[in-house]
Amino acid sequence: MASVDYQKLEDGESGGAIAAPPFALAKLDNDKEGLLKGLTDVEVAELVKKYGLNEVPEEKEPLWKMFLKQFTGPMQIMIECAALLCFLIHNWPDFTIIMVLLLTNGTLGFFEEKSAQASVDALKAGLEKKMPVKRNGKFDSIPVVQVVPGDILFMRGGDIVPADCYWLEGDPCQVDEAALTGESLPVKVPRKDDHGKQFSGRQMWSGSILKVGECQAVVSHTGVNTMIGEAAKAIQDASGKDDGFVR
Structure with missing residues (x-):
């Protein structure tokens, strides 16, 4: 599954393909109280225009087109x-063998691509819920699709990080990141930062599961x-590529 070094992106060390958050990471230390105030409706409206909704857009292909x-x-x-x-030339034995192989390969490819699409849907399914989000100074239950960068989330054990x-x-x-990183054991958050990656010990990735504890976090x-968006795009891109006869 694709991974992204967001620390480099946020520090301006990449090509800037991913938009930076609407706050300086230094505020995690020197203005935590300011971040914990959350956003106003006006700020949310502006951020939705800039970053869009918290969802992965997709174009679903008709099954018949996917098969053809x-x-x-x-x-x-x-x-x-x-x-x-x-x-x-009426070479029926070879014609039959070729057609069987062609149809078999096409059918396998169809189900493989359909399975990839199902994986994308499964990734998105975890985001289809509500969560306490601080807006206008108080926590309200907000659909996670409406969460924007800068929002303050309240999460407890069992929640999927949106x-x-x-x-x-x-x-x-304790955060379970197995679905994203393959790490079998939950990771502790907060923890000591990775070498050269400030604040990495406080990161929680979308799609991971909060197993133990409750906390407030800034998006x-x-x-x-x-x-998870990068992973979904990678799956969609892979399913759209034709890799020849052998699958």
Whole structure:
């Protein structure tokens, strides 16, 4: 699954493909109280215009088109030409073998691509809920699709982290990142920063699960700019590529 070094992006060390959060990371130390005040409705409206909703846009392809696409790659066209030649010269054994292989490969490719689409849907499913978010100085239950960078979240054990964020205050938490990083054991947040990556010990990634503890966290990235957004885009890109006859 794709991963992104957001620390470098936020420090301006990359090409800037991912938008920076609307606050300086230094505020995690020197203006925590300011961050904990949350956002106003006016600020939220401006941030929605800038960053969009907390969702991964997608264009769903019709199943019939997805199936037909399995037979349009360069390798498939060559094999189809061979099948046509066998048909014209009445070489039925070779024609049958080629058609069986072509249809088998196309069917397998179709189900593989359909499974990839299901993976994208599964990634998004974790975001379809509400969560306490501080707006106008108080916590309200807000659909997580409306969460924007700079929002203050209140999370407790069992919650799915709805956006990339930084722990601000609360209990020492245990966060399950297995679905994103493959790490089998929960990680402690906050913890000692990784070498050269300031505040990395406070990061919590969208799609991870808060197993133990409760805390307040400030959102840094939402939607396609999160790690889970990058992963979903990678899956969609991979499913859209034709890699020839062998799968």
